[in-house]
Amino acid sequence: MSASGPDLSRFAVNQITTRDWTFAQAVDGYARAGVRGIGAWVQYVDEIGAAAAGRMAREAGLFVPCLCTTAWVNLADPVSYRAALDENRRRLDMAAEIGAKTLVVVPGGLATGERDLGAARRRVAEALAELLPHARAAGVALGLEPLHPMYAADRSCLSTFAHCLALCETLGEGTGIVADVYHCWWDPDFAAGLERAGPERILTFHLCDWLVPTRDVYQDRGMVGDGVIDIAFYRSVLDRIGYDGPFEIEIFSKLDWWLRDGAETTRIAVERCAPFVAPRRQAKAA
Amino acid sequence: MSASGPDLSRFAVNQITTRDWTFAQAVDGYARAGVRGIGAWVQYVDEIGAAAAGRMAREAGLFVPCLCTTAWVNLADPVSYRAALDENRRRLDMAAEIGAKTLVVVPGGLATGERDLGAARRRVAEALAELLPHARAAGVALGLEPLHPMYAADRSCLSTFAHCLALCETLGEGTGIVADVYHCWWDPDFAAGLERAGPERILTFHLCDWLVPTRDVYQDRGMVGDGVIDIAFYRSVLDRIGYDGPFEIEIFSKLDWWLRDGAETTRIAVERCAPFVAPRRQAKAA
Numbered sequence: 354m355s356a357s358g359p360d361l362s363r364f365a366v367n368q369i370t371t372r373d374w375t376f377a378q379a380v381d382g383y384a385r386a387g388v389r390g391i392g393a394w395v396q397y398v399d400e401i402g403a404a405a406a407g408r409m410a411r412e413a414g415l416f417v418p419c420l421c422t423t424a425w426v427n428l429a430d431p432v433s434y435r436a437a438l439d440e441n442r443r444r445l446d447m448a449a450e451i452g453a454k455t456l457v458v459v460p461g462g463l464a465t466g467e468r469d470l471g472a473a474r475r476r477v478a479e480a481l482a483e484l485l486p487h488a489r490a491a492g493v494a495l496g497l498e499p500l501h502p503m504y505a506a507d508r509s510c511l512s513t514f515a516h517c518l519a520l521c522e523t524l525g526e527g528t529g530i531v532a533d534v535y536h537c538w539w540d541p542d543f544a545a546g547l548e549r550a551g552p553e554r555i556l557t558f559h560l561c562d563w564l565v566p567t568r569d570v571y572q573d574r575g576m577v578g579d580g581v582i583d584i585a586f587y588r589s590v591l592d593r594i595g596y597d598g599p600f601e602i603e604i605f606s607k608l609d610w611w612l613r614d615g616a617e618t619t620r621i622a623v624e625r626c627a628p629f630v631a632p633r634r635q636a637k638a639a
Numbered sequence: 640m641s642a643s644g645p646d647l648s649r650f651a652v653n654q655i656t657t658r659d660w661t662f663a664q665a666v667d668g669y670a671r672a673g674v675r676g677i678g679a680w681v682q683y684v685d686e687i688g689a690a691a692a693g694r695m696a697r698e699a700g701l702f703v704p705c706l707c708t709t710a711w712v713n714l715a716d717p718v719s720y721r722a723a724l725d726e727n728r729r730r731l732d733m734a735a736e737i738g739a740k741t742l743v744v745v746p747g748g749l750a751t752g753e754r755d756l757g758a759a760r761r762r763v764a765e766a767l768a769e770l771l772p773h774a775r776a777a778g779v780a781l782g783l784e785p786l787h788p789m790y791a792a793d794r795s796c797l798s799t800f801a802h803c804l805a806l807c808e809t810l811g812e813g814t815g816i817v818a819d820v821y822h823c824w825w826d827p828d829f830a831a832g833l834e835r836a837g838p839e840r841i842l843t844f845h846l847c848d849w850l851v852p853t854r855d856v857y858q859d860r861g862m863v864g865d866g867v868i869d870i871a872f873y874r875s876v877l878d879r880i881g882y883d884g885p886f887e888i889e890i891f892s893k894l895d896w897w898l899r900d901g902a903e904t905t906r907i908a909v910e911r912c913a914p915f916v917a918p919r920r921q922a923k924a925a
Contacts, residue, residue: 462851463867467867468867468868468869468872469869469872470824470825470869474827501788501789502787502788502789502825502826503787503788503789503825503853503856505824505825506825506849506851506866506867507851507852512825512826512827513826513827515827516827538756538791539756539788539789539791539792539798540788540798540799541760541798541799541801541802563792565748565792565793566793566856567789567856568856569856570789570852570853570854570855570856580792581749581753581754581792582754583754583755583756586754586755
């Protein structure tokens with residue numbers, strides 16, 4: 354931390370956190386607050402086009418840790434499935450154009466009427482293998498995000514860090530992990546997974562908090578510091594393995610933060626996250 | 640299935656499913672519906688005393704697969720912690736008196752103000768080790784129930800089947816697993832865990848369903864058949880490993896089933912569960 358404030362060089366706000374802001378408003382609001390990056394979402398980029406969005410972020414000096422998210426590929430109907438793959442190729446190109454190194458993979462849960470979660474997971478693995486050549490050509494990584502198990506049916510069947518990491522190991526170059534404390538904090542194997550993944554495979558790291566009680570399954574995530582997640586511990590694990598990548602706050606909160614002005618949410622996000630997002634201290638003896 | 644209806648000899652209703660019924664009403668209602676067992680809860684037994692509850696179940700010919708649950712032991716204050724252990728010794732005795740072979744372990748999540756989930760898990764392991772001699776003397780197993788990760792903060796820090804099984808292996812005789820499809824269905828390692836546990840370590844198997852959408856984190860569990868869990872698949876896994884133990888429906892549903900009459904809930908539970916609770920067919924060649 355310098356005299357002028359915390360070092361936010363690794364810190365981005367994921368724009369869903371300020372849901373009511375346009376892309377331009379988010380770029381402006383984050384830059385004013387000293388935030389150095391913006392996690393982008395497709396619907397905001399589509400409003401102005403990827404070229405304009407990329408230019409805005411560059412001119413404001415903001416890095417773009419990721420673009421959220423893939424279109425769901427968990428579709429039993431072959432025509433819809435092919436269309437989803439095409440849409441995801443478009444999103445990979447969009448990510449490249451706005452300077453995002455990662456497209457976050459949220460593939461959907463079960464197909465309509467489906468109960469076979471194993472089949473859904475195999476379908477996702479196949480879809481990712483099909484997308485991978487396009488991702489490599491675009492220079493954009495497929496960022497597999499383990500989502501909380503409570504979303505396994507209807508948002509993502511990628512439910513554990515270990516499962517995502519195994520998929521990355523199978524798929525190889527051009528894939529990695531988007532880790533989010535909200536989704537993984539409960540997992541007895543989360544820290545070990547981070548260590549096994551290593552710093553290269555962790556594409557970006559999302560910050561959030563788990564509220565007690567959680568009043569809504571999907572949109573009651575907490576501001577850093579308001580919940581029970583031991584973020585300092587996970588930061589220490591990331592330091593130990595040599596992770597130097599982005600930290601990104603991402604909150605879905607229809608009951609609180611989405612009701613506030615984006616500038617207030619951003620200001621408080623900076624205050625709360627500052628202790629956890631500083632550059633890694635180099636070992637003295639190095 | 641005989642001419643007189645499905646074989647329900649392995650089937651119990653966990654009495655929280657008919658929340659508004661007393662123990663006596665539940666015993667009567669289940670027996671009338673042909674159900675052969677009752678999963679008991681402490682608060683209902685306390686209303687009439689363990690001796691009376693045990694007598695009622697025996698006279699109605701109902702087996703008692705388990706008593707729910709332990710008092711929470713995740714308490715940082717030593718005095719409260721000792722008191723919780725004493726209360727759990729009382730509950731082990733209660734289980735023995737009503738003929739329940741298992742006391743279901745739901746140990747709590749984090750202590751108040753605590754963020755160290757690893758410490759909470761170690762505390763639970765210590766508490767179980769302290770209770771184990773009493774459990775063995777009472778002839779009642781400590782049934783570790785992996786609870787859904789969305790309850791890790793405030794209900795149980797035992798979040799995965801693998802974690803519970805490892806604890807059982809450490810603790811040894813007098814411990815086992817209470818498996819519930821609601822809590823484990825999302826887990827890519829659930830089926831492998833059942834196989835590794837083997838039939839002896841699975842004390843009872845709970846049936847329920849995962850609703851899409853889930854409108855409440857705690858009390859919106861679904862009737863078997865109304866959700867997305869592939870119960871037939873898990874039944875096939877249990878058959879393959881030779882599980883011959885109880886099946887027990889357990890539903891927390893403040894938005895639906897708890898609003899209905901217990902007799903209606905019981906009748907529909909029997910209809911829905913009948914296909915999944917039959918005795919295991921012996922291999923022809925055996």
